[in-house]
Amino acid sequence: MKVIDHIKQAKDTLISFEILPPLKGKTINSIYDHLDPLMEFKPAYINVTYHRSEHVFKKKADGTFDKVEVRKRPGTVGICAAIMNYYKVDAVPHLICGGFNKRETEDALIDLNFIGVDNVLVLRGDAAKNETTFEPEIGGNRYALDLLKQVINLNNGIYLEEDIRDGFRTNFCIGVAGYPEKHFEAPNLQTDLAYLKAKVESGAEYVVTQMFFDNQKYFNFVKACREAGIDIPIIPGLKPITSKKQLSVIPRTFHVDIPTDFSNEIMKCKTDTDVEQVGTEWLLQQSKELKAAGVPVLHYYTLGKPKVIYNAVKKLV
Numbered sequence: 204m205k206v207i208d209h210i211k212q213a214k215d216t217l218i219s220f221e222i223l224p225p226l227k228g229k230t231i232n233s234i235y236d237h238l239d240p241l242m243e244f245k246p247a248y249i250n251v252t253y254h255r256s257e258h259v260f261k262k263k264a265d266g267t268f269d270k271v272e273v274r275k276r277p278g279t280v281g282i283c284a285a286i287m288n289y290y291k292v293d294a295v296p297h298l299i300c301g302g303f304n305k306r307e308t309e310d311a312l313i314d315l316n317f318i319g320v321d322n323v324l325v326l327r328g329d330a331a332k333n334e335t336t337f338e339p340e341i342g343g344n345r346y347a348l349d350l351l352k353q354v355i356n357l358n359n360g361i362y363l364e365e366d367i368r369d370g371f372r373t374n375f376c377i378g379v380a381g382y383p384e385k386h387f388e389a390p391n392l393q394t395d396l397a398y399l400k401a402k403v404e405s406g407a408e409y410v411v412t413q414m415f416f417d418n419q420k421y422f423n424f425v426k427a428c429r430e431a432g433i434d435i436p437i438i439p440g441l442k443p444i445t446s447k448k449q450l451s452v453i454p455r456t457f458h459v460d461i462p463t464d465f466s467n468e469i470m471k472c473k474t475d476t477d478v479e480q481v482g483t484e485w486l487l488q489q490s491k492e493l494k495a496a497g498v499p500v501l502h503y504y505t506l507g508k509p510k511v512i513y514n515a516v517k518k519l520v
């Protein structure tokens with residue numbers, strides 16, 4: 204079922220989770236171990252992230268280097284199939300521009316359609332580790348908007364090959380990303396919102412936000428979106444803080460602020476368990492306020508920390 208239909212039919216705020224494929228070498232059981240406790244909360248759907256391959260240099264016996272492509276977290280499509288089959292819950296794969304040309308993207312979309320996936324979250328992806336700015340593959344999509352248009356084309360039966368102009372039509376519901384604290388490359392929020400609006404006008408049906416730790420940032424963002432004419436559901440993305448190290452890693456990686464009250468409380472903690480407790484409580488309070496404000500879905504980034512999310516959501520529902 205499409206995410207947008209889950210939202211339309213819901214009588215209350217829904218819950219969704221986001222997981223990462225495990226590092227190469229692990230089994231699908233690591234996904235089930237991660238998700239099993241969270242299934243108690245009957246998530247409407249589960250997102251599975253996509254990760255681009257990276258170029259790494261391997262030293263050869265003669266001292267020269269070979270450039271090889273490594274994807275450390277493969278398996279997004281397979282995990283979606285496994286989740287839908289094992290839990291009977293909808294899976295939402297992320298689809299990224301980075302590391303894929305349009306033909307590979309089309310093949311991935313065909314795979315997703317064949318396994319019964321109804322949704323995709325369409326994203327650009329970040330720059331590769333060895334690049335300072337994002338560069339698409341040769342023959343790939345540069346912006347999420349371009350990728351979105353490719354999915355819309357397939358939904359209209361238009362494939363890349365010239366001779367398939369009226370092929371089978373897919374019917375993907377498309378979500379896109381939004382940034383309450385603006386995307387770090389955008390010169391200002393208004394410009395960022397103009398690009399977001401272009402994605403909505405081209406067929407995006409809902410937005411999922413980057414994580415934020417101050418709900419006011421989400422409320423302001425929703426207001427700014429509405430004023431800009433973006434009228435689709437805006438799903439808040441939430442992540443718990445579980446270590447002191449994250450106080451610097453999260454702002455650096457995701458370009459978001461951590462409120463002073465929260466960071467001060469974490470700095471006072473003596474043990475990791477104390478940090479987890481403070482992080483759980485903050486997540487719970489954020490969730491309660493957002494639910495009371497009637498958000499369509501609470502979307503939790505589990506990122507290897509299902510226990511903390513379990514403890515917060517358990518007190519919420």
Ligand code: FAD
Pocket residue numbers: 251252253254255297298299325326327328329330345346347348380381386387388389394395398411412413414440
């Ligand atoms: P875009 O919408 O393409 O925007 C990128 C930047 O370009 C922005 O600054 C925007 O303002 C600007 N821009 C947009 N369109 C245009 C245009 N036409 N011309 C000029 N400028 C433009 N990354 C992964 O690799 N895998 C994942 O699974 C993943 N999941 C994510 C899930 C969520 C909910 C979020 C919020 C992010 C996720 N990311 C993921 C990270 C995401 O890929 C990065 O934040 C990326 O830098 C931007 O992606 P986007 O889709 O917002 O890009």
